[in-house]
Amino acid sequence: MSAGYDVERWAAVHALPTYHRAAAGARTAPCGTPEHPLPLIIDSDPGLDDALAIGLAAASLEFKLLAVTTVGGNADVARCTENALRLLHAYGRDDVPVAEGAAGALLGSIVRATEVHGESGIGTTELPPAVNTARPEGAVALIARLLAESPEPVAIAPIGPLTNIALVLRQYPHLISKISHLCLMGGSIGEGNYSVSAEFNIAADPEAADVVFRSGVPITMIGLDVTHQALLDRAAAQALRGLGTRSGVIAAELTDYALDRNLEWSGSTTTAIHDAVAIAHLMVGDLVAVAPYYVAVDTTQGPARGRTVCDGLPYRLRRDGRTANADVGIVIDGGRFEQLLLDAFAKLP
Numbered sequence: 563m564s565a566g567y568d569v570e571r572w573a574a575v576h577a578l579p580t581y582h583r584a585a586a587g588a589r590t591a592p593c594g595t596p597e598h599p600l601p602l603i604i605d606s607d608p609g610l611d612d613a614l615a616i617g618l619a620a621a622s623l624e625f626k627l628l629a630v631t632t633v634g635g636n637a638d639v640a641r642c643t644e645n646a647l648r649l650l651h652a653y654g655r656d657d658v659p660v661a662e663g664a665a666g667a668l669l670g671s672i673v674r675a676t677e678v679h680g681e682s683g684i685g686t687t688e689l690p691p692a693v694n695t696a697r698p699e700g701a702v703a704l705i706a707r708l709l710a711e712s713p714e715p716v717a718i719a720p721i722g723p724l725t726n727i728a729l730v731l732r733q734y735p736h737l738i739s740k741i742s743h744l745c746l747m748g749g750s751i752g753e754g755n756y757s758v759s760a761e762f763n764i765a766a767d768p769e770a771a772d773v774v775f776r777s778g779v780p781i782t783m784i785g786l787d788v789t790h791q792a793l794l795d796r797a798a799a800q801a802l803r804g805l806g807t808r809s810g811v812i813a814a815e816l817t818d819y820a821l822d823r824n825l826e827w828s829g830s831t832t833t834a835i836h837d838a839v840a841i842a843h844l845m846v847g848d849l850v851a852v853a854p855y856y857v858a859v860d861t862t863q864g865p866a867r868g869r870t871v872c873d874g875l876p877y878r879l880r881r882d883g884r885t886a887n888a889d890v891g892i893v894i895d896g897g898r899f900e901q902l903l904l905d906a907f908a909k910l911p
């Protein structure tokens with residue numbers, strides 16, 4: 563089943579073995595509706611693409627956005643927290659609480675991506691001051707409280723390093739059953755971006771990612787394999803700017819900044835908006851075709867540190883006594899993704 567995507571073309575481009583193509587099918591992540599919105603917590607390190615992802619969730623009636631929690635990643639955690647507060651204010655969502663989480667990885671290392679996102683994390687975009695401040699209880703305690711208080715299981719979209727989520731899983735094992743799903747942006751079947759092996763969010767805290775992938779919580783992994791199929795260009799940035807909303811202008815500035823960096827480094831005229839893909843996938847029923855994989859995280863100190871080793875070959879899994887622990891994104895309808903972003907930013911202030 564290919565869910566209507568051109569799986570063959572994509573698989574040829576990425577030289578995926580045939581069993582990846584055969585397995586690509588419909589998603590299994592939960593999906594909200596305006597009548598019954600999906601309770602959602604976003605754990606984020608805003609971040610250019612995080613900022614667009616938060617906008618998408620802020621605008622969408624399919625979500626009941628319970629909180630945005632922050633983690634150090636693209637920029638220092640204090641900057642990420644300030645960005646989250648200001649973004650939610652700009653998007654008209656001061657009702658959504660923000661709490662600050664881990665500054666660095668479980669083992670103490672600190673990895674930043676300021677060369678991509680700028681020192682501020684959001685390029686050169688200036689946002690009006692927020693009216694709220696971060697909740698004093700902190701990200702991990704806030705996530706735990708929201709899980710405990712929610713009458714129904716809650717989806718979490720981790721779109722930064724997985725440190726806070728690993729801490730929740732470790733410190734509150736009795737609440738794991740209250741997590742309906744983790745739809746995370748991170749990892750890659752193929753090449754990484756932080757290193758040849760590792761994607762940034764996993765590279766920033768491989769031990770945390772290891773805890774998450776071993777947790778037994780249903781996971782959808784939106785990795786570079788799909789985010790690099792949903793690229794925005796200058797015309798898309800112009801379309802966001804042309805929406806006539808202040809939020810559309812913010813989204814356009816952030817996209818332009820990302821486009822400038824990509825052009826400077828690789829000569830590319832497009833950019834991936836990685837984190838927004840994870841949110842868009844949770845929003846609609848059939849944006850990304852996924853396949854079941856056993857994902858192991860390399861936590862060695864060698865050149866593959868942070869790699870998500872994705873095994874989807876059924877006979878090998880049977881032989882080794884393994885079962886899939888994640889649905890991994892294989893193919894995305896990039897045009898539809900762009901339209902979802904435009905529709906969302908048209909609705910925001």
Ligand code: BDR
Pocket residue numbers: 609610611612636675678721722747755761762763836837
């Ligand atoms: C991921 O790394 C970060 O720089 C982005 O915000 C995204 O979450 C992409 O590799």
Ligand code: CA
Pocket residue numbers: 606607608609611612635636721722837
């Ligand atoms: Ca991010």
